[in-house]
Amino acid sequence: MNNNIIQLENVTISFRVPHEKIPTFQEYAIRWLKRRRVSYTYFNALNNVSFSVKKGDTVGIIGSNGAGKSTLLKVIAQVIRPNQGRLYVEGRIAPLLELGAGFDYELTGRENIFLNGAILGFSRKNIADRLESIMEFSGIGEFIDAPIRTYSSGMVARLGFAIATDTQPDILIIDEILAVGDTDFQKKSAKRILQYHNDGSTILVVSHNLDSIKNLCNHVIWLEHGLVKNTGPVDDILNQYLQKDHPAD
Amino acid sequence: MPKYDSAKRPPLIIDEFFQLIRYRDLVILIIENILKSRYKRSTLGIFWMLLNPLLQTIVLTIAFGTMFKSSLPNYAVYLLCGLLIWNYITQTTQYAMVSMTQGGGLLRRIYIPRATYIVASAGNGLINLLVSIASLAIIIFFLNHPITLSWFFLPISILILTMFTLGFALLLSTAAVFFNDTVDIYQVLTQALFFLTPIMYPPSILPTEIGKYLIWNPIIPLIDIFRIPIYNNTLPDMDIIIKAIILATIMLIVGWTLFTNKADQVIYRL
Known part of the structure; x- marks a missing residue:
C-alpha cells in the first residue's frame, strides 16, 4: 500500500x-x-x-x-x-466527530474520562497513566469529581476534546472546524491540532468554511x-x- | 501501528470476538456503571440486591407455601432457586434489548464492538445472579436446608445458563433492532411461559394431558440443573444436563452468528 x-x-x-x-x-x-x-x-x-x-497530508472535504x-x-x-x-x-484514528461520545451525565468527570477513553479504545491503565494531563488540558479543575450534569456545555466539550486528543493520533478526523469552549480554549485546541500536524499526523477536515480549509489543508x-x-491541491x-x-x- | 483493511477482515463471527477482547475494559466499565447507577442512589445500596429476592420469596411463600407443604418441604428454597434462574434469563434479555435499542445510538456515532452492550448486560445479570445466591444461602441457613457436595456442580450450571442467556440476548436484541414490538411481544410471551414452568409449583400438580408437553418447555432443564443440586442435594440426571448443554450451545451459536452477521446493518436501523 x-x-x-x-x-x-x-x-x-x-x-x-x-x-x-x-x-x-x-x-x-x-x-x-x-x-x-x-x-x-x-x-x-x-x-x-x-x-x-x-x-x-491535511485533507479538506468540501x-x-x-x-x-x-x-x-x-x-x-x-x-x-x-x-x-x-x-x-x-x-x-482520533475521531473528533462526536466529542464525549457515551458520556454518562450522572457520573463524575473523572469516571467519564475512563468511560470515554474506553470507548475510544484505550485500556483503563493507559487512561490512568494520562489522567493528570487530560484533566489539566480540559481545565475542569476541582469540578472533576462532580457529576457532569452540573457542567456547562462548554466544559463537557472541553473534557471530550481533552480525552480524544491527549495522545498524538496517526489520523485526526474533524467534522466542522472546532468551536469548543471559549476563545482561549479554541486557541489552545487549534494549537494542539497544528502541533500534531507538524509532528506528522494526517488530518481530515469537513467544513463549510472555505477560509479555514484554505489555511489548514x-x-x-x-x-x-x-x-x-474532483480532488487535488487546495487552491x-x-x-x-x-x-x-x-x-x- | 494498527492496520485496518476491509478486504482482509476476518469472518464476522470471529472479528466481533476479537474486537470485544480488545475493548474488554469498556465492557467491564459499562457493567460497573450499571451497578453504580442502580445502587448508588438508594440508601440501602447493595443490600437492596439481597433484599429484593428475599422479600419476593417471603411474600410468595406466605401465599403459596401451605399449598405445597407435603410435596415441597422448604418451599422457599424450591421457589427461590427457580425464581433466580427465571429472573436471570428474562431480566438479562430484556435489559439487553432495551440497552441495544435505546443506548445503541452510540453505535452510530463512534466505533465500538456492536455486541458491547449485550455482553455487558449479560455480565450485569450474572453478577446479580451471584449476589442473589447469597440471599438464597440466607434462606437455606434459616430453614436448615442441607448443603451438600452437589453444590460443586453449580459453577457448571451457571456456565451453561450464561451461555444460553447471552445467546438468547443476542438473538432478541437483533430482533428488537429490526422490529419495534419485539419487547412487547416478548413480555407477553414470558408472562405466559412463567406460569407454564414449574417455578412456583411442583411439576406433579399439572394434569397429565398438560404435563406431557412439559418436555417441550426449554426453560425446565435450565432451571433443573440449578435447582436439583441445591434443593434435592443430588446431581441432575445425565439427560437433563445434556439437554441443557445442547440447548445453551445451540442458542449461543445461533444468537452469535445472527447478531454478528446483522451487526453492520444495525447502524442503519437504530
Missing part, C-alpha cells in the same frame, strides 16, 4: 429506504400473510468513492449539504461499513451527491468549487 495511510477503492454506502415503514413484527406478519412484498428504494450516500491520502461528507468520515472511522468497495487505514476532496467531483479545487457551483458568490 506504499505510503498511503488511507485508501478507499470504489466505496459505496447505500441505505435501504422502505417505501412504507414496517418496523413491527405485527405488520410484517400481516404483509407476509397478504403476500405483499415490501418495496424499497436504495439511496447511495456514497457512490464508488476512490481516493487515497498520504501520510502527513461539498454542499447531503453530499456525503460526514458519511465519508464515518466510513474512515469505521462506524459505517461499506456495502461495497475496500477501505484501508493504517494507524490510530494542502489537499481537497470535493464531493457532490455521493460522488467524488485549484477551491477555485473550481467557487466558480462552478457558486458563481454568485
Whole structure:
C-alpha cells in the first residue's frame, strides 16, 4: 500500500429506504400473510468513492449539504461499513466527530474520562497513566469529581476534546472546524491540532468554511451527491468549487 | 501501528470476538456503571440486591407455601432457586434489548464492538445472579436446608445458563433492532411461559394431558440443573444436563452468528 495511510477503492454506502415503514413484527406478519412484498428504494450516500491520502497530508472535504461528507468520515472511522468497495487505514484514528461520545451525565468527570477513553479504545491503565494531563488540558479543575450534569456545555466539550486528543493520533478526523469552549480554549485546541500536524499526523477536515480549509489543508476532496467531483491541491479545487457551483458568490 | 483493511477482515463471527477482547475494559466499565447507577442512589445500596429476592420469596411463600407443604418441604428454597434462574434469563434479555435499542445510538456515532452492550448486560445479570445466591444461602441457613457436595456442580450450571442467556440476548436484541414490538411481544410471551414452568409449583400438580408437553418447555432443564443440586442435594440426571448443554450451545451459536452477521446493518436501523 506504499505510503498511503488511507485508501478507499470504489466505496459505496447505500441505505435501504422502505417505501412504507414496517418496523413491527405485527405488520410484517400481516404483509407476509397478504403476500405483499415490501418495496424499497436504495439511496447511495456514497457512490464508488476512490481516493487515497498520504501520510502527513491535511485533507479538506468540501461539498454542499447531503453530499456525503460526514458519511465519508464515518466510513474512515469505521462506524459505517461499506456495502461495497475496500477501505484501508493504517494507524490510530482520533475521531473528533462526536466529542464525549457515551458520556454518562450522572457520573463524575473523572469516571467519564475512563468511560470515554474506553470507548475510544484505550485500556483503563493507559487512561490512568494520562489522567493528570487530560484533566489539566480540559481545565475542569476541582469540578472533576462532580457529576457532569452540573457542567456547562462548554466544559463537557472541553473534557471530550481533552480525552480524544491527549495522545498524538496517526489520523485526526474533524467534522466542522472546532468551536469548543471559549476563545482561549479554541486557541489552545487549534494549537494542539497544528502541533500534531507538524509532528506528522494526517488530518481530515469537513467544513463549510472555505477560509479555514484554505489555511489548514494542502489537499481537497470535493464531493457532490455521493460522488467524488474532483480532488487535488487546495487552491485549484477551491477555485473550481467557487466558480462552478457558486458563481454568485 | 494498527492496520485496518476491509478486504482482509476476518469472518464476522470471529472479528466481533476479537474486537470485544480488545475493548474488554469498556465492557467491564459499562457493567460497573450499571451497578453504580442502580445502587448508588438508594440508601440501602447493595443490600437492596439481597433484599429484593428475599422479600419476593417471603411474600410468595406466605401465599403459596401451605399449598405445597407435603410435596415441597422448604418451599422457599424450591421457589427461590427457580425464581433466580427465571429472573436471570428474562431480566438479562430484556435489559439487553432495551440497552441495544435505546443506548445503541452510540453505535452510530463512534466505533465500538456492536455486541458491547449485550455482553455487558449479560455480565450485569450474572453478577446479580451471584449476589442473589447469597440471599438464597440466607434462606437455606434459616430453614436448615442441607448443603451438600452437589453444590460443586453449580459453577457448571451457571456456565451453561450464561451461555444460553447471552445467546438468547443476542438473538432478541437483533430482533428488537429490526422490529419495534419485539419487547412487547416478548413480555407477553414470558408472562405466559412463567406460569407454564414449574417455578412456583411442583411439576406433579399439572394434569397429565398438560404435563406431557412439559418436555417441550426449554426453560425446565435450565432451571433443573440449578435447582436439583441445591434443593434435592443430588446431581441432575445425565439427560437433563445434556439437554441443557445442547440447548445453551445451540442458542449461543445461533444468537452469535445472527447478531454478528446483522451487526453492520444495525447502524442503519437504530
